[in-house]
Amino acid sequence: MSVPAVTLKDVAQAAGVSISTASRVLDERGSFSTSAAAVRVRAAADELSYRRNTAASSLRRGATGTFGVLVPRLSDTVMALMFEAIERAARTRGHFALVATCGNEPDDEAQATETLLDRNVDAVILATARVDDRLPESLRRRGIPHVLVLRTDRVSPSSLGDDEAGGYLAMRHLLDLGHRDIGLINGPTFTSTGQDRRSGAERALREAGLTLDPELALTTGYGIEHGVAAGRLLLERAHRPTAIFAANDHLAIGVQTAARLLGLVPGQDISIVGYNDIPLVAQLPVPLTSVRTPFDTIAATALDLVTSKSVEREPIRRALPTLIPRASTVRAPL
Amino acid sequence: MSVPAVTLKDVAQAAGVSISTASRVLDERGSFSTSAAAVRVRAAADELSYRRNTAASSLRRGATGTFGVLVPRLSDTVMALMFEAIERAARTRGHFALVATCGNEPDDEAQATETLLDRNVDAVILATARVDDRLPESLRRRGIPHVLVLRTDRVSPSSLGDDEAGGYLAMRHLLDLGHRDIGLINGPTFTSTGQDRRSGAERALREAGLTLDPELALTTGYGIEHGVAAGRLLLERAHRPTAIFAANDHLAIGVQTAARLLGLVPGQDISIVGYNDIPLVAQLPVPLTSVRTPFDTIAATALDLVTSKSVEREPIRRALPTLIPRASTVRAPL
DNA sequence: CTGTTAGCGCATTCAG
């Protein structure tokens, strides 16, 4: 910085103590001393608006009080919400969260992780995991503290929403409304979210004495454009479904678009359920029924997992989602 | 990190040179040496997968190669896109971008900035500026390198879209389609974007021999819910406008929602133009005509401004936006 | 081009 920074030395001098005393008093971890010297040091630090030099502190401590978060992209609102929740949770604990984006390429994922490690983060939080991802394994091998969020490779410590339960809630909601011909648009099979939300949906169908019609179950990406394409496929069928469960909100918006293109009105001719409940969907022309993912809980649990030394506890934690019913779902026609 | 890190010393030893030679060879800034020793050092570094310790390097260099970016929220797609663009531009130059969020409170803005400065960022990039913001002034006074993006206080170095031109494009587009009764939903007056987009729109009207009907010009926030409310106000009028220019995409989506609520079909009964062209709007049931903000250009220019030593050049740079016409705008009824 | 030397600012020994 342009302004010559005030260092511990300045503070110590002003307080009339040694550097090491000043360092100890200002150490936020140790016990809070109330000795005369401590009071003077704090006053001096305040007066001079002293701010610890993180580079020097990290170098010496070997830890930075920083988590590195890796997401595919921040312009995906789900990922932005997840990061914001992690940032809040970190701040609460006096830590800092640092983010890097890596797109969907496994290679870039590994490289971005190295970038984070270069910044001496104390742990890595990955929102990118594929079920067959090599990166978590590599982190385990190298003994690098890490936790997976939202998605899991089913091995490394993970904090996520209970996607099976969420899938169940979504499908059950449609069944309760009397729907029997229900389409499913699922996310990529390489994500645990894709797999688990589908399992949950199938469980709900089984409970109702139904099975998933393979012709009505599509697997695709997580973008709006995928939702449009999949929606068209389902809705152009001779015997079209009366409801569709889309495994994320973008897909569901795409289905709304597809419906309009075919002259169908969402929440009238076709019921639609999304997943994640991003803020946008409550405000759409036809507000979307969606399964809300508890981002704050997931973030807090993730930090617990990655900071606790005890490995013996259940390493894969799932937070229960909630279904938020809105105008996009209505009773099935008789 | 758990694995004992390999240091310069290890590399130097393996290459049979001194630490300082190794340091020099691996210095990415200086000229690229091809001497035998240099080759050996690079081989050794590669072999041992050496990674520079940023804390130590920053401490010594006094610079971190890091920009601190401050945004209100990342779950606002516009801000996420802006940050992603800055991140890309920084990476291109071998730098790193670090983000902090601060909501809309000026107090939190100042505090978040301090958090970034604590991390020894080389410069601060603010996407938060209000026209009467005190923070840029405080940064100028303290001699802290900074640049404002997207919004400007009209004093500090800034890189933004040409909002006046964008407002002109949007309004001109509607006029060219034959609309004469045009509503304007504008962003907060404390943002330069709000002010400038409105001026541009007014210029287009003047050129067409019209003036802005004050009753059709609303000023509000930038959220979807604001768009819904403002849209209702405009569309419930006895003599309702045939077109609306909303100063950002969220407002425009809100207007679409308001239209539907009143039984009007966007792109048919009412034409709507948004601003920023976030990816979502191209995929809506009625794809939205929008003014595209050139985020990558803005990011590159911002980094130029903040890294160049020359203060003499124009410190407020504006990148031209483009209008992307889509189905939400149609010819005015006769 | 090379190596030697001296710190960057801080946290932590170790003596007192």
Place this chain on the structure above:
DNA sequence: CTGAATGCGCTAACAG
């Protein structure tokens, strides 16, 4: 509880 001394890993003078 305190202060003096040491070095985290790296870079920048300096001298060869």
